[in-house]
Amino acid sequence: MSKKVAIIASNGGLFDAYKVFNIATAAAAADSKVAIFFTFEGLNLIHKQAYQQLPIPSGKEHFQEGFKQANIPSIVELVEVAQDMNVRLIACQMTMDVMNLQKEEFVENVEIGGAATFLHFAQDADVTLTF
Amino acid sequence: MSIHADFQLDCKGLACPMPIVRTKKAMDQLKPGQVIEVQATDVGSLADMKGWAQSTGNQYLGTKQEGETFIHYLRKANEDEAREETKHPHVVDNEEFVHALEQEGEQLYLIDVREPAEYAFGHIPSAISIPFGQLEDRIDEIPKDKTIFVICRTGTRSDLAAQQLSKHGLKAINIVPGMSQWTSETVQDQ
Secondary structure, eight states, X not given: OOOEEEEXXXXXSHHHHHHHHHHHXXXXXXXXXXXXXXXXXXXXXXXXXXXXXXXXOTTOTTHHHHHHHTTOOOHHHHHHHHHHTTOEEEEEHHHHHHTTOOGGGBOTXXXXXXXXXXXXXXTTOSEEEEO | OOOOOSEEEEETTOOTTHHHHHHHHHHHHSOTTOEEEEEEOOTTHHHHHHHHHHHHTOEEEEEEEETTEEEEEEEOOOTTTTSOOOOSSOEEEHHHHHHHHHHXXXXXXXXXXXXXXXXXXXXXXXXXXXXXXXXXXXXXXXXXXXXXXXXXXXXXXXXXXXXXXXXXXXXXXEEESOGGGOOSOOBOOO
């Protein structure tokens, strides 16, 4: 019986993105069923334009060099890997309305759902994480 | 030591989580029992491979280090491997076998039927390596006049091997549960 991992992504920075997608892809690689619920600024992580250049917290700009040197995959690549491994990406409808975002602005195969959609998945999850 | 692997995967230069992601994908293509060799430079891959193997039920065999490269060996587990189903009637447990080993030492004829990579990372000093898949072809190497002890990781493969030896008229005894619970001396090939 495979494990279930439920992740809530509610922040839109580069560091947040790595936390979310590294854990998600590693869990998927270990045969877990993974769903990520993107809400508020977390929607940036799957936004076609925004996710290509996510902000680094001010004062931490030097990390940029470190990411390159350590050959860390880009967020664009990690999203691709996640989708390839059947990680469910769920965009929060309510925050999309608030931020006036359309489904077309997100990467392919994003599901749109409300809190209940996520809760239905998370209800019997073995691991639940919030970033 | 040179270790046979059925599949090689190059993850050099890749950072977390890519070595694990690639390993998973490659492993999906393997048959149960096959061994994969994963080359990685990510230092974290050492702990990751072990953790990943534990959560997926696959078997982490060991890691060699060559310069900056870690070479991990993993074996794809059989779905029914955890079950200790024993059909061969002649069985000794690890403890009894250790006792016999102390009494008779090198006189005992012991075959380790695990994969060469498993054997290389730790085996009983006097054990002879004949992987289960090669047993039929190498049957003539085994003395007909001796009692043959057979060991594997959990007692499952060695059970099948013992049955196979019996069919050839040999007197075989399966050691259970085998190397997974072995606490006495082992050696590692250099």
